[in-house]
Amino acid sequence: MKLQGMSAESLAKKVLNNEQIFILDVRNENDFNDWKIEGKNVEVMNTPYFELLEGVDSILDKIPDDQEILVVCAKEGSSKFVGELLVEQGKPNVSYLIGGMKSWSEHLEPVLIGDLKDGGAIYQFVRIGKGCLSYMVISNGEAAVIDAVRMTEVFEEFAKEKNITIKHTIDTHLHADHISGGKQLAEKTKGSYWLPPKDAAEVVFDYEKLEEGKHLVVGNTKISIQPIYSPGHTIGSTSLLVDNRYLLSGDILFVKSIGRPDLAGKAEDWVKDLRTTLYERYKELPTDLIVLPAHFGKFTELGDGGQVSARLGDLYSENPGLNIQDESEFRRTVSANLPPQPNAYQEIRQTNMGKLSPTNEEQREMEIGPNRCAVHD
Template identity: 65%
Template sequence: MAEESVKTISVKDLVRKVLNHEELFILDVRNTDDFDDWKIEGKNIHIINAPYFDLLEGVDSIRDKLPSDQEIYVICAKGGSSEFVAEQIAEAGFSNVYSIEGGMKAWSEHLEPIKVGDLKNGGEIYQFVRIGKGCLSYLVVSDGKGAMIDTNRMLNPYEEFISEKNITLTHIFDTHLHADHISGGRKLAEKHGADYYLPPKDAEEVQFEYNHIHDGDEYTVGKATLKAIYTPGHTIGSTSFVVDDQYLLTGDILFIDSIGRPDLAGKAGDWVKDLRTTLYERYKELTDDLIVLPAHFMTAKEMNDDGSVAEKLGVLYQQNHGLNIDSEEEFRKTVTENLPPQPNSYQEIRETNMGKISPEEEQQREMEIGPNRCAVR
């Protein structure tokens, strides 16, 4: 009976439930340190932690914490331990128990495409939400042509989407040299014969050919126009894009509820001034009606009701604390003293994105495990 009572659910189906704000009860059976560092979050999620090794003899120790009137979803690191614990829960008399397929590894890698809006000259812009990692990438589509921005290394979701919509990729951009996740931009460009672009100030050590992005450059994708704006601070080369005077893709410079950290290349002291100039001068020159589309989000609180992560620039200047620090000295202090821990394997990730090392697929997964930490707290 236990095996019949235990079901599995894919991360894709679970993500839809999260984005639909369904009431979910999740039991995470990873070690407590791993759970405390990084977990599934969402508007109506109730999640508890009970390590797998504490449940080998049964679930009596957590029985009173398990709901009898709703589904129970069990997750672990890779999907194996959760199946065992789910069976234990079913044997204890609970029904509708699910093991989450692939565990937190699968959760980390899922990409959910969400339409952000229409372009004024015809076309659309889509946001690919990597909900388990907080990464956001973008596809600008116009007249059957497409441009990808800040591509993740999992290429299948992008390729399935562009194939389904019959899109020809022409341009692929990275707003900066990423340090928290491995870029799939160059590989996607090679597969589709598209041009790959990177800011040259971030690319002094890269081991491959690329097209340079310069301040003021404009790129035509169908009837859409992407204009590059040099916006250093997170990295020395960080570049933003204005799409059809409607959307501002900020990379890791400006988020919905925070601002980018300047230290992932060991240059925090040097780049704080650049960061302030970008946030307090360069972006100030732009219209408040631009919709900010960042490359990351920190928590589920930054997500809109449809799952997208976006807000008007003018609203952020009113509500984002990082944009409302009058004193330069106080800004420097805030930025340098409120940095979270470095992203896992960030130096190896940077070297991978430079083309200096080529880790195997499983090693790349391990390098990316954990939350993104690109923001000032």
């Protein structure tokens, strides 16, 4: 028996395919409680590394012999040490997560959402360890990437595989929980970068104004991406209607919750905007639109193949954030007792404005942990 390494990509496929796996997470208890690997058939146990320095005898009876075992830590070193101890004690089928939770945070898994009317397609890129969702709209050899994360090589490689050119990158709003790759991707592909101007008051670079009434055409077909101004999460939040079938809602509306209005320190000011967007503007849209959000909160929101989506009409029936009829109660819900704010969110906003230029390692550290863009954790 020998300790094996498992990549974040391999782990993601196991989680999305609902395969059974036992995870021994050896990070400290606080980090584990804040953020962990989850899945339908994932069993997770937390025993901090420092408790296992003298050996693994204390946990051997809790480690199954008939399941795949994955040891996880922050960067991989501690998990390799503990994994070797388990192998020495005769535990079969033991692996460690290559790159640790940092690699888990950065992996993107492309999922086909569906075809478009004129022969194109829309893909969702699931950042399963962070809960971020990016999109690529493809038509006639061209593509637009929406809410790109900083690992831009994933989109470049996917476009190369599909033999398409990325013509546009779009951010639905100025992100506060992760560093956007939109501007960088546009520069690398010589495409156009679009950002809502009301979110761009402090940015220090040039951009195209993503405004209601403009239509971004992808390819030579009739497929268009139509901006819909929908403030509330930020003052500039702009949803995208793609192919009159898909509603890319950014961080305004999620499958299980709604967007929080406090990440720029403007909760009291933006609560009314949030309610107007969700209870009036979105109400005017066709109920059969497929909502595609920019984030998900828990693995239970993952559907077939890992896609995160829901019919708009169903969300008005089932999403608790869309069913608070009393306005004062709505205000309390979205401005009080919110989950903790995202890690380093102020620095992330500054980076997305172009005011800070952190190193790659600093960017990883800034993004560690779950996203917290929703009202309900």
